[in-house]
């Protein structure tokens with residue numbers, strides 16, 4: 001398995017095999033994001049990607065149940081790459097039950113309905129979309145590239161093709177538009193109606209345009225109570241049909257898990273408890289702020305991510321390690337996620 005540069009994946013793909021079919025992000029403009037700034041976007045030759053899948057199959061074949069296709073907006077890859085990739089994955093991994101990738105709304109817009117149907121039939125079953133906010137002013141400020149309406153349209157078309165959506169909101173990204181950001185995001189969650197909804201907390205990463213704005217006094221991350229209030233507002237107002245909800249990303253102050261709308265009252269009560277000081281927050285030193293891949297920045301967690309082939313590794317280091325070694329750590333990661341879910345009162349996704 002060959003990897004280039006830093007790898008990122010959602011927390012719920014901690015136990016997935018990652019295949020890097022594209023390098024970087026075709027957009028690469030979001031002001032808060034540094035994930036792929038060191039990469040020039042390109043689609044890898046499909047023969048190399050298929051070789052990687054063959055290699056992984058020899059080492060792990062019967063054990064791979066989830067495949068995450070990287071990098072940042074892999075849905076944008078041409079159909080002539082997607083279809084052979086999905087066909088090879090089905091052929092090589094007999095227990096494969098989920099293939100997922102990050103996607104921007106514009107990636108969905110660039111595919112025809114027939115393309116989306118073909119991808120879903122071939123096994124692409126889950127798209128991770130990060131609108132971050134449902135407030136169009138905020139979306140413009142952070143250069144997200146797609147607005148509220150584009151996200152709703154993308155969700156409707158992905159659903160029509162039979163794909164599930166996991167959507168991500170970013171607490172604090174609205175800055176002084178905290179209230180509008182929270183209310184707009186709740187409306188967007190309702191309109192996109194995802195199967196999974198998670199919230200992360202914005203991190204001002206050095207070297208990003210957002211860091212420049214903060215240095216000039218034009219952006220500030222809201223205080224912790226305001227971040228919790230945003231979360232409360234989103235949970236209270238969002239009306240998805242049934243969405244597994246998580247704030248288990250290491251950037252968050254309050255890890256929560258549940259299903260919306262079923263667990264709304266319990267989750268709101270926990271947030272109220274945190275606002276009143278009765279429910280402890282994750283200490284600042286325990287928050288992992290290096291990246292959006294779900295890992296913490298502690299030495300132990302970095303070691304765990306390395307073993308999985310995830311995280312901040314040089315490609316040669318990743319090659320040496322090999323994925324077979326990683327499976328032992330997959331089990332540990334699963335246990336850790338289960339323990340977290342039990343602690344906050346709901347099952348892992």
Ligand code: SF4
Nearest residue numbers: 025028029030033072
């Ligand atoms: S947040 Fe996503 S879409 Fe925006 S630049 Fe980063 S990877 Fe690309």
